Amino acid sequence: MNGSRRERIQGEIKKIISDILQREIKDPSVGFVTVTSVELSGDLRHAKVFVSIFDDKEKQAESLHALEKATGFVRSELGKRIRLRHVPELVFKFDESIEHGDHINKLLKQLHENEDEDKDER
Template sequence: MAKNRTGRVAEQIKKELSLLIQSELKDPRIGFVTVTGVDVTNDLSQATVYLSVFGDEESKQNSLKGLDKANGFLRTEIGKRIRLRHTPELIFKIDQSIAYGSRIEKLLSDISEEHEN
């Protein structure tokens, strides 16, 4: 039953963070950011937020810095919107799975081209 609750809390945090980053944050360092996933610990003390950032490595790092700076604001707003006893600590990480998937896709297409020739 606890797994079910953490999953629901993670999805709600993901939804609220997406809305907050899009509409409430005015930091110019934060570029085009998409929240791809949220992992919450079993005791709901920490939430790891996975982000996909459009742009080069510098824009990814700038977006992470801006989000880390706005961490307190985001946590406060999530606490207001989601009724939890303790709001989880937010940890932001860049999601590498999209880049990894595109690399695998490129390798597979290279192999199929090689096989056809």
Template sequence: MGHRVNRVGEQMKKELGDIISRKIKDPRVGFVTVTDVQVTGDLQQAKVYISVLGDEQQREDSLKGLAKAKGFIRTEIGQRIRLRKTPELIFEFDETMAYGNRINSLIHELHREEQLGEEEQEKKDTD
């Protein structure tokens, strides 16, 4: 059963990306990328993880636009993927990119502080 759930999730990810980029005409929905789809074992719900290019306002607007279009998107999915019942869609931000960027900037910050500390130490040693 796990294999089927994964297959449905992958298929939904592909179709959702296409539907959102080509069929959604809501001006609030910006440049949205579907990063992952997690389908429950009973195929009743699908968490759709998205990333949105832009600031916090654009992210929020895109999420609102997608929530408004949920019925339409679900109907489209139902026509493209043959399932007895199309899963309910739940849109969420994929925070892994932001988290990764935050970790990256912290590492760079530490590295910069370390270099400054070494340079100061060298100065003291030459004085």
């Protein structure tokens, strides 16, 4: 399969699922979820949907569980909106990269503050 075709389909799936989560899912336990990326298998039959959830760990777990329960609905809505021979099986995964980046930014900020304090003491 052509890599650029798969990338286009991944982008389209990301956009559609984002729209479904924003407009169609009424479950309040889903919370504020952002689809960060989609990884399709080579045969387009399986998709990992990476999501970022802005909340504490407990709410993140609750939101991910609610997404897993809504997988069938999301997949059927995806099937109505995209033209593929087979609608991929969806697996929602928590994307820790944003949290990791935020943690690194906090550490760097703290480091710079400590450096500034050291300069002031001299």
